[in-house]
Amino acid sequence: MNDTERFLILNMIEDIGSVRTQELLKHFSSLENVFKASQIQIEKTEKIGLVLAARMQQAIKEINLKKELDLIKKHDVKVITFLEKEYPENLKNIYDPPVVLYVKGKILPDDKLAVAIVGSRLASFYGLQTAEKLGFELASQGITVVSGLARGIDSSAHKGALKAKKRTIAVLGSGLANIYPEEHIDLADKISESGAVISEFPMTMGPNKGNFPRRNRIISGLSLGVVCVEAAEKSGALITCDYALEQGREVFAVPGKVDWKSGFNDFKRH
Numbered sequence: 001m002n003d004t005e006r007f008l009i010l011n012m013i014e015d016i017g018s019v020r021t022q023e024l025l026k027h028f029s030s031l032e033n034v035f036k037a038s039q040i041q042i043e044k045t046e047k048i049g050l051v052l053a054a055r056m057q058q059a060i061k062e063i064n065l066k067k068e069l070d071l072i073k074k075h076d077v078k079v080i081t082f083l084e085k086e087y088p089e090n091l092k093n094i095y096d097p098p099v100v101l102y103v104k105g106k107i108l109p110d111d112k113l114a115v116a117i118v119g120s121r122l123a124s125f126y127g128l129q130t131a132e133k134l135g136f137e138l139a140s141q142g143i144t145v146v147s148g149l150a151r152g153i154d155s156s157a158h159k160g161a162l163k164a165k166k167r168t169i170a171v172l173g174s175g176l177a178n179i180y181p182e183e184h185i186d187l188a189d190k191i192s193e194s195g196a197v198i199s200e201f202p203m204t205m206g207p208n209k210g211n212f213p214r215r216n217r218i219i220s221g222l223s224l225g226v227v228c229v230e231a232a233e234k235s236g237a238l239i240t241c242d243y244a245l246e247q248g249r250e251v252f253a254v255p256g257k258v259d260w261k262s263g264f265n266d267f268k269r270h
Contacts, residue, residue, distance in 0.1 A: 004100075005065060006031040007081045011099045012068070012202050013059040015052060018082070018096040023047050035060065071177050071203040078103045090114065094221040094247050098200035102176050104188075105196035111169065114144040116219045116244075118237040119153030119229035127230035128156045130254055134227060135160025135168070144169060144195070146223050148215060149184050153229045153237070162190055169222060172199040173207050173215040180207035216240040217247075225250030 010016050010024075010031075027045040028034045034042075042053040072079060080086050080101045089112055091097050101107075115138055117131055131153040135145045139161035147154040149170040161168035170191050174180040176199050179188050188197045200218065201211060216239050220226050226244040228251070231237035241251045 001035070003031050003083070004079055004081055005069070006035055007100050008068060008079065008202075009060060009063050009065060010034075010056075011200070012063055013056055016056065018099050020045075020047050020052070021099050068203055072102070075177055075203065076104065077176050077203070080107070088112070088222055090223065091218065091221040094217065096217070097221065098218060100200060102199045102201070102203065103196050104176055104198070105192035105194075107169070107196050107198070108167070110142070111144045111167065111196075111222070112224075113142065114146050114169070114223045116146040116223040116226040116240065117153065117157035117229065118147060118216075118219065118226060118240045119231050120235065120237065121150050121152040121154075123152040123156070123230045126256075127153060131156035131229045132160035132163070134229070134254075136164045139164040139166035139168065142166070146171065146219055148173070148212075148219055148236075149179075149181075149188060149191075149197070150236075151181060151184075155184060155187060157229075158187060158191055162194070165194070167195040169195050170197045171215055171218045171222070172197065172201070173211040175199055175201045175203040175205035177203040178206055212236050213239050217243045220244035220247055220249055223249060225252060227252045227254065229254045 010021050023046045024034045028037060039053045039057045042048055042056055043050050080103055082092060082097050082099055088107055117134055119127060119131060135157035139145050145157055145161040145168040147157045149172060158168045158170060168191055170188060179185045191197050216236055220240050220243040226241055226249060228237050228241055244251050
């Protein structure tokens with residue numbers, strides 16, 4: 001078993017996550033040592049304890065890694081761990097970077113220059129049009145457009161970048177063998193051809209409600225700034241903006257009807 005496979009297993013264990021994985025690495029010096037350790041030794045790791053140590057030991061025995069690896073191969077997905085050079089630099093610098101990224105397509109060094117566009121799933125025609133124009137204009141300037149493949153603003157931003165024939169990255173709240181929403185499977189395929197579709201979740205993971213806040217921290221973490229277009233109170237888009245602020249990113253909001261007077265130079269900055 002290699003370290004990538006060990007990371008995949010840890011990533012599939014409930015409540016382990018990035019911070020605890022880093023604690024395990026710090027405590028045991030290597031993943032090989034983590035997997036050789038007894039439950040009593042694992043219990044002594046900071047932030048782990050008895051319950052998680054027992055769960056880890058059981059999961060390591062029971063997880064069907066071959067099934068996961070077969071799906072990774074079938075869907076032409078690459079796995080990048082947070083210890084590899086290819087791991088996105090912007091994302092590596094957040095508090096809890098994903099242990100692994102499942103990637104369909106390619107993440108490039110130039111993607112460091114990235115801006116996220118997020119907003120309502122139930123956007124107005126104006127909002128959809130604005131998000132698409134923003135995606136097109138930003139991508140045309142060599143900026144990678146990051147969003148979440150959701151209905152509404154997200155998909156419009158991706159489409160704008162694709163119209164510019166430039167790069168866009170879609171971050172999913174489900175596994176790459178379970179694209180959500182289903183009507184965006186074709187869009188995801190187009191994005192992967194010239195950019196990347198990524199997820200931290202195992203291949204068959206469904207779009208569980210709790211996945212999306214985790215997904216949102218990746219959207220902001222990949223980006224230098226986040227542009228919000230039409231977002232309701234307590235929406236996922238505003239959660240992304242909160243993460244961006246915590247991560248030291250810029251946050252922008254599009255005011256109503258920006259295009260009637262001075263176009264896209266009229267952003268409000270927060």
